[in-house]
Amino acid sequence: xxxxxxxxxxxxxxxxxxxxxxxxxxxxxxxxxxxxxxxxxxxxxxxxxxxxxxxxxxxxxxxxxxxxxxxxxxxxxxxxxxxxxxxxxxxxxxxxxxxxxxxxxxxxx
Amino acid sequence: xxxxxxxxxxxxxxxxxxxxxxxxxxxxxxxxxxxxxxxxxxxxxxxxxxxxxxxxxxxxxxxxxxxxxxxxxxxxxxxxxxxxxxxxxxxxxxxxxxxxxxxxxxxxxxxxxxxxxxxxxxxxxxxxxxxxxxxxxxxxxxxxxxxxxxxxxxxxxxxxxx
Numbered sequence: 001x002x003x004x005x006x007x008x009x010x011x012x013x014x015x016x017x018x019x020x021x022x023x024x025x026x027x028x029x030x031x032x033x034x035x036x037x038x039x040x041x042x043x044x045x046x047x048x049x050x051x052x053x054x055x056x057x058x059x060x061x062x063x064x065x066x067x068x069x070x071x072x073x074x075x076x077x078x079x080x081x082x083x084x085x086x087x088x089x090x091x092x093x094x095x096x097x098x099x100x101x102x103x104x105x106x107x108x109x
Numbered sequence: 110x111x112x113x114x115x116x117x118x119x120x121x122x123x124x125x126x127x128x129x130x131x132x133x134x135x136x137x138x139x140x141x142x143x144x145x146x147x148x149x150x151x152x153x154x155x156x157x158x159x160x161x162x163x164x165x166x167x168x169x170x171x172x173x174x175x176x177x178x179x180x181x182x183x184x185x186x187x188x189x190x191x192x193x194x195x196x197x198x199x200x201x202x203x204x205x206x207x208x209x210x211x212x213x214x215x216x217x218x219x220x221x222x223x224x225x226x227x228x229x230x231x232x233x234x235x236x237x238x239x240x241x242x243x244x245x246x247x248x249x250x251x252x253x254x255x256x257x258x259x260x261x262x263x264x265x266x267x268x269x270x271x
Contacts, residue, residue, distance in 0.1 A: 014178075015173070015176065017127040017137060017171050019127075019129035019135040019136070019137035019169070020135050021134070024131055024165055024167060025169075025186065026129035026130055026131040026137075026167060026168060026169045027169050028129050028137065028170075028171040030171065030173060030184075050135060051135060052134065052135040054127050054138060054139065056125065056127075056176060058124045058125070058176040058177075061222075062225055064139070066138070068138060070134060070135075070136075095221060095225060098228060102232050104234075
């Protein structure tokens with residue numbers, strides 16, 4: 001299960017970039033998604049195989065929020081689900097004090 | 110030739126791009142970028158995307174202005190033409206880096222950037238080096254792509270480079 005902290009973080013976002021690879025060529029599609037504890041629902045998509053979902057805000061450097069989830073796309077129950085294997089996500093921080101954390105990581109056990 | 114409309118987007122948009130590379134599996138992250146007739150990115154050294162790009166020169170780049178669903182944007186496919194790192198590469202491409210920071214973001218070059226780099230480079234949760242001379246400067250040759258001004262109203266336009 002994805003950490004609750006990640007699911008809450010992802011709830012702020014609805015739009016992501018889904019990267020897949022075919023014949024050695026990477027491709028990106030803009031997708032709508034919803035993070036659930038067990039999987040990430042990718043809307044209007046029919047695809048399977050390994051994929052990497054990225055979502056982010058529009059900011060750079062210390063104001064940036066971004067997350068990356070790598071896993072397996074599966075069609076189940078009529079919907080496309082990304083079953084996460086690992087994820088990381090970043091927190092914005094202030095330059096005026098040393099941040100306790102910038103990046104959080106999770107890996108399926 | 111890159112379509113004029115796309116060239117305008119590449120000049121005007123200031124939102125980070127998402128760069129996808131292919132290793133044993135797909136990998137994608139937001140990136141600083143700049144376009145001056147050539148498409149440039151400058152990833153930090155020691156990252157998975159660098160390892161991927163060393164083995165496979167195919168990349169895909171996507172951008173959505175302000176990360177807003179109605180924003181202008183593009184998805185481009187290309188190949189790496191140049192990839193350099195080290196202190197000399199940093200000096201040679203300092204103008205590209207400065208342009209990325211000033212024209213494509215609100216970071217700019219100044220004390221704030223140094224403070225950011227100092228925190229980021231030494232933070233225990235960061236596994237790669239953010240030091241300027243360990244950056245890579247990567248020039249990408251655009252091969253084909255899609256772009257849009259208002260996707261809902263006008264759809265996307267496609268192009269292939271001759």
